[in-house]
Amino acid sequence: MFLQQLINGVALGSTYALIALGYTMVYGIIALINFAHGEIFMAGAFVGLLLAGVFKLNLFLAMAGAMVFSMALGVGVEFIAYRPLRNSSRLSALISAIGVSLFLSTLAMLLFGANARGFPANAFPSRQIQILGAEVSTLQLLIIATSACLMLALELIVKRTRTGKAMRAASEDYTAAALMGINVNFIVSFTFALGSALAAAGGVLVGVLFNSVSFNMGLNAGIKAFAAAVLGGIGSIPGAVLGGLLLGITEVTGVALGYSSWRDAIAFVILVLVLLVRPSGLLGQKMQKKV
Amino acid sequence: MLIDPYIQQILVTIGIGIILAQGLNIITGLTGQLSLGHAAFMSIGAFSGALLTIKAGLPFPLVVLAGGMTAAVAAVLVGWPILRLTGDYLAICTLGFAEIVKVVFLNLDITNRAFGLTVPPPATSVPLPLTVLASALLVSLASQSIRCSRFGRALMAIRDDEIAAAAAGIDVARHKVRAFGVSAFMAGVGGCLYAHVLGYINPSDFGFLKSVDMLAMVVLGGLGSVPGAVLGAAFLGAAPELLRFMASYRMLVYGAMLVALMVFRPDGLLGGINLWDFALRRLGRTSQRTRGEN
Numbered sequence: 256m257f258l259q260q261l262i263n264g265v266a267l268g269s270t271y272a273l274i275a276l277g278y279t280m281v282y283g284i285i286a287l288i289n290f291a292h293g294e295i296f297m298a299g300a301f302v303g304l305l306l307a308g309v310f311k312l313n314l315f316l317a318m319a320g321a322m323v324f325s326m327a328l329g330v331g332v333e334f335i336a337y338r339p340l341r342n343s344s345r346l347s348a349l350i351s352a353i354g355v356s357l358f359l360s361t362l363a364m365l366l367f368g369a370n371a372r373g374f375p376a377n378a379f380p381s382r383q384i385q386i387l388g389a390e391v392s393t394l395q396l397l398i399i400a401t402s403a404c405l406m407l408a409l410e411l412i413v414k415r416t417r418t419g420k421a422m423r424a425a426s427e428d429y430t431a432a433a434l435m436g437i438n439v440n441f442i443v444s445f446t447f448a449l450g451s452a453l454a455a456a457g458g459v460l461v462g463v464l465f466n467s468v469s470f471n472m473g474l475n476a477g478i479k480a481f482a483a484a485v486l487g488g489i490g491s492i493p494g495a496v497l498g499g500l501l502l503g504i505t506e507v508t509g510v511a512l513g514y515s516s517w518r519d520a521i522a523f524v525i526l527v528l529v530l531l532v533r534p535s536g537l538l539g540q541k542m543q544k545k546v
Numbered sequence: 547m548l549i550d551p552y553i554q555q556i557l558v559t560i561g562i563g564i565i566l567a568q569g570l571n572i573i574t575g576l577t578g579q580l581s582l583g584h585a586a587f588m589s590i591g592a593f594s595g596a597l598l599t600i601k602a603g604l605p606f607p608l609v610v611l612a613g614g615m616t617a618a619v620a621a622v623l624v625g626w627p628i629l630r631l632t633g634d635y636l637a638i639c640t641l642g643f644a645e646i647v648k649v650v651f652l653n654l655d656i657t658n659r660a661f662g663l664t665v666p667p668p669a670t671s672v673p674l675p676l677t678v679l680a681s682a683l684l685v686s687l688a689s690q691s692i693r694c695s696r697f698g699r700a701l702m703a704i705r706d707d708e709i710a711a712a713a714a715g716i717d718v719a720r721h722k723v724r725a726f727g728v729s730a731f732m733a734g735v736g737g738c739l740y741a742h743v744l745g746y747i748n749p750s751d752f753g754f755l756k757s758v759d760m761l762a763m764v765v766l767g768g769l770g771s772v773p774g775a776v777l778g779a780a781f782l783g784a785a786p787e788l789l790r791f792m793a794s795y796r797m798l799v800y801g802a803m804l805v806a807l808m809v810f811r812p813d814g815l816l817g818g819i820n821l822w823d824f825a826l827r828r829l830g831r832t833s834q835r836t837r838g839e840n
Contacts, residue, residue: 288634336805343812346580350765353758354804361797478641478754485638520649523642527628530639534631 259389260511261504266395266464268503269402273457274480275487275495276409277329277450283426283490284446286345290352291332292454293477294359299325299455300462300472301367307378314379318401318459322452329451330444338440356473363470371469379463398460405456406496409449413492418445426490475519482526488539497537501525556787558675561682562740563779567763568689568772569732574761575770576698577725578705579629580637583644584733584760587617589752590647591734592741593657596665599742606668610681610738617734618727625726629719644757651749662748665741678739685732690772692728701725702770733760766807768814777815 274296281289299321306317336355340348381394413419425432425442433439461476462468483502487494502522509521529537549557570584595613598604604612628639651657668674692698700721703711712718741747759782767778785803789796807815 282634288637336809339809340812344769346574346761346765346769347808347812347814350762351805351808353762354801354808356801357797357804358801361795361801365794365798474754478645482638482642485635489634516653517649520646523645527639527642527646530631530635531627534635536635 256389258387259391260507262386262389262391262395262399264504264507265500266398266503267507268500269399270457270461270464270499271476271480271483271503272496272499273402273405273453273460274476275484275499276406276492277454278481278484279487279489279492279495280422280426280446280450282484283492284422284429285337285341285443287337287348287352288481289337289450290349290477291336291355291359292450293473293475293480294356294363295325295329295332295451295473296454296458296461296476296480297363297468297470297473298328298359298458299451300458300468301363302455303459304372304374304462304468308372308375314459314463317378318456321455321459325451325455325458326448329447329454333444333447338443356477360470360473367470369470371467371472373466373468374463394464398464401456401460405453409453409492412449418442422446479522482522485536486526486529488536491536491538491540494536494538501537554675556784558678558743560780560783561675561678562736562743563763563783564682564776565685565732565736565739566760567767567775567779568685569729569736570760571764571770571772571775572689572692572701572732573725573729575764575775576693576701576705577722579722579726580633581640581726581729582637582754582757582761583640583642583647584729585752585754585756586640586644586647587621587730587733588737588740588756588760589644589651589749590620590730591617591737592747592752593651593663593737593749594734595738596663596741596747597656599665599668600663603669606670606677606742609668609742610735613738613741614731614734617737618731621730622723622727625723629722629726641754641757644752644754648749648753657749660749662746662751663741665745665747667745668742674743678743681735681739685735686772686776689732689775693770693772697721697724705770762804766804766814768816771814771816774814774816781815 274292277292277295278289281287281292302324303317303321306312306320307314312320332355336351337348340351379394379397381392383390383392385391411419413422421432421437421442422445424435424437425439429439432442457476458468458472461472479502480499483498484495485498486501487496487498502525505525506518506521509515510518514521533539566584566588569587570581573579573581591613594616595609598609598612599606624643628636628643631639652660657663670677693702700711700716703714703716704718704721708718737752763778763782764775765778766781767774767776785800786796789799792799
């Protein structure tokens with residue numbers, strides 16, 4: 256029973272973590288809460304659905320296609336809506352992000368209709384298997400494994416490549432990084448591309464898990480993932496993963512204990528409580544006050 | 547009233563928008579503390595007001611004041627612990643609070659769970675649209691006088707530099723909580739009026755998007771500017787109606803418009819413009835006031 260809930264929680268939590276990574280990376284570099292990130296996730300889910308449903312592609316190919324599409328979308332959104340606002344107040348950029356979010360979700364509603372759509376049944380034929388007495392679907396295992404691989408790839412990109420090093424430098428000190436000859440505009444675009452690709456993968460996985468893709472799925476998932484990013488300490492990559500998993504597990508446990516109508520509040524109660532004890536999240540760095 | 551009912555309805559929407567925007571402007575515009583959960587205070591005001599009308603049948607002005615007070619008390623209680631967070635941590639905490647309030651109201655019997663409450667027309671002889679517009683005017687005047695008071699200057703000092711403000715002898719924590727309370731009071735009044743104008747409220751109406759609406763009004767008009775909040779509310783209240791001929795493309799254009807406005811006027815429509823100075827200069831007199839007060 257416990258193991259069962261744990262696996263359910265980890266599967267849900269790893270999708271939150273995939274989305275939260277995008278929030279946290281963008282925040283780490285340009286201190287912007289990218290409210291359109293949830294819509295990028297939704298766009299990824301729709302493209303995945305199109306590729307798997309209409310073009311009959313294999314789920315992994317569909318996911319790869321969705322990731323490429325969302326990368327382009329994320330970079331485009333940054334270029335049009337955030338880059339001109341780089342030097343103005345952060346709230347202006349936030350409103351711009353909200354505008355993008357409204358635009359994209361309405362666009363999706365116009366293109367795909369207001370009703371939720373499901374993945375074709377043969378997109379991923381899921382079976383139930385027994386692991387140590389717990390009923391686990393192969394779909395859940397697929398979600399956990401895919402998320403783990405993507406996170407590992409991200410870790411390698413950020414820690415082992417030259418571009419990753421530049422990303423870390425830019426998030427440490429944006430101006431100093433620019434002075435050292437790092438092309439910060441490219442780094443910001445690259446960060447949006449990475450984050451958006453992860454969100455798209457999350458979108459396809461969530462779409463298959465709940466067998467539902469709708470134009471407004473980005474809002475709720477976005478808020479939850481943002482909460483996960485803050486819970487772990489915004490700007491911290493391991494923090495986003497930890498926060499996502501923690502939220503997923505507590506939510507699933509709460510529902511299993513019979514509080515399903517309180518489901519959406521559970522995540523936020525945990526978040527508020529953690530922030531009261533650790534004001535900069537679980538793994539966040541304490542900000543120093545400068546005079 | 548002599549005005550066309552359709553125009554009247556838009557005016558009422560704008561009036562409520564002005565009250566909400568002035569409220570949020572005090573905590574986010576003047577004090578610089580981003581709140582993404584102001585819909586919660588609107589919700590608390592709406593439900594407490596509606597329940598007072600339904601269960602107790604109090605006179606309408608009392609109901610509105612009580613709605614505002616309940617929201618203010620809630621804000622002070624929540625404000626003490628959470629206002630010590632800064633920046634985005636505060637923002638997400640207020641967002642979380644709003645989600646929690648929504649779910650609690652969805653699960654309480656007294657708020658009729660997910661069915662929502664039907665609010666009877668208030669017991670008053672003054673027409674409701676008139677009350678709303680008068681309240682909007684009052685709240686705007688109150689907002690302007692707060693901005694020009696010692697309290698308002700203290701809030702702006704906190705916004706500009708918290709450490710310097712504390713060094714100048716301002717009790718930062720106390721001022722933030724007070725500003726939060728005043729701000730929530732206005733949101734509560736707005737919520738209460740909203741409930742009685744609409745005649746039906748549901749906890750789900752006061753979700754994240756409602757908070758975002760309010761924030762958009764304040765930022766669009768120009769953070770910290772009282773006439774800006776009026777302009778922002780009027781603009782965003784009227785825009786969906788003016789765009790109605792576009793039918794389902796309406797929200798698409800609205801979203802694109804928000805982006806374009808921010809890109810071309812990042813400080814909001816009236817940001818950085820002091821209307822008083824502007825008027826004086828037009829009259830050909832040099833301003834006696836210091837520039838850059840906005």
